[in-house]
Amino acid sequence: MTTTDIETDPPRKRVAAWRLLLSNPVTVASVLILLLIVVVALVGGWLAPYGINETNVANALQPPNGRHWLGTDDLGRDILSRILVATQVSLRVAVVSVAIALAAGLLVGVVAGYLRGRIDTVLMRVVDVMFAFPVLLLAMAIVAVLGPGLTTTMLAIGVVYTPIFARVARAATLSVAVEPFVQVSRTMGTGNGYILGRHVLPNIAGTMIVQTSLSLAFALLAEAALSFLGLGVQPPQPSWGRMLFDAQGFLGQAWWMSVFPGAAIFVTVLAFNLAGDGLRDVLDPKQRTMLEARRNR
Numbered sequence: 001m002t003t004t005d006i007e008t009d010p011p012r013k014r015v016a017a018w019r020l021l022l023s024n025p026v027t028v029a030s031v032l033i034l035l036l037i038v039v040v041a042l043v044g045g046w047l048a049p050y051g052i053n054e055t056n057v058a059n060a061l062q063p064p065n066g067r068h069w070l071g072t073d074d075l076g077r078d079i080l081s082r083i084l085v086a087t088q089v090s091l092r093v094a095v096v097s098v099a100i101a102l103a104a105g106l107l108v109g110v111v112a113g114y115l116r117g118r119i120d121t122v123l124m125r126v127v128d129v130m131f132a133f134p135v136l137l138l139a140m141a142i143v144a145v146l147g148p149g150l151t152t153t154m155l156a157i158g159v160v161y162t163p164i165f166a167r168v169a170r171a172a173t174l175s176v177a178v179e180p181f182v183q184v185s186r187t188m189g190t191g192n193g194y195i196l197g198r199h200v201l202p203n204i205a206g207t208m209i210v211q212t213s214l215s216l217a218f219a220l221l222a223e224a225a226l227s228f229l230g231l232g233v234q235p236p237q238p239s240w241g242r243m244l245f246d247a248q249g250f251l252g253q254a255w256w257m258s259v260f261p262g263a264a265i266f267v268t269v270l271a272f273n274l275a276g277d278g279l280r281d282v283l284d285p286k287q288r289t290m291l292e293a294r295r296n297r
Contacts, residue, residue, distance in 0.1 A: 041091045048082075054077060071260075086264075104159075113171070153223060240264050241265075
């Protein structure tokens, strides 16, 4: 956000913004889907009809049927049970990695945008160096150094997405830092910590919320890519990406092994993106004004 909406908007405008958000059926549907996915992640272990590592070679590669609704894999494990439990693992990787990127990127971006000068130059050059590497390639390099696993995957994805948050936070902070109320606070000798907490952070919150929503989708895809390459989540823990890795040798004879976890990734990523678009339309003053004008025609 480039204005002081959060601080100066009257409650009436905030209520109107929420009404605008709720009036978008696509955004509402996306949020409801995400809430359902979160619920599945929380209770998936109890809903699973079979153990995730319960093998039965005699029932290997069974198509969807009455006993195994989504079929079985090459070891006879129930696909539905593994998808339910994998929901928690995949979402945990996405949430934790984005939290790491948000915390680090917000710190770097706000400090660079607020203090500017040499500090800004040094921090942004470091960010530029990180931007020079493709995201997945840099994540693979980090995992190769630290070794594959759940914790390493979260750390690697968090590191590679930090520059994105840093850039967004810096741009938003630069816009807020030139506002009159910030300049007045500086002139009065108000401490930087108070200015950042009272004026800067609340006014860039909307921008960071939108970026977080969109980054969750990309983090989910990054986890799936790393796990598909055998560098992410390792057995016995299942994740949607790890299930795709297990299915790659059976694409011709057991389509269900790849289709169902792939569908879970597709639906979740799409829901995150659509929810992010809806939040952007409401939290961005320009987009909100355009939507309100369009609806009032």
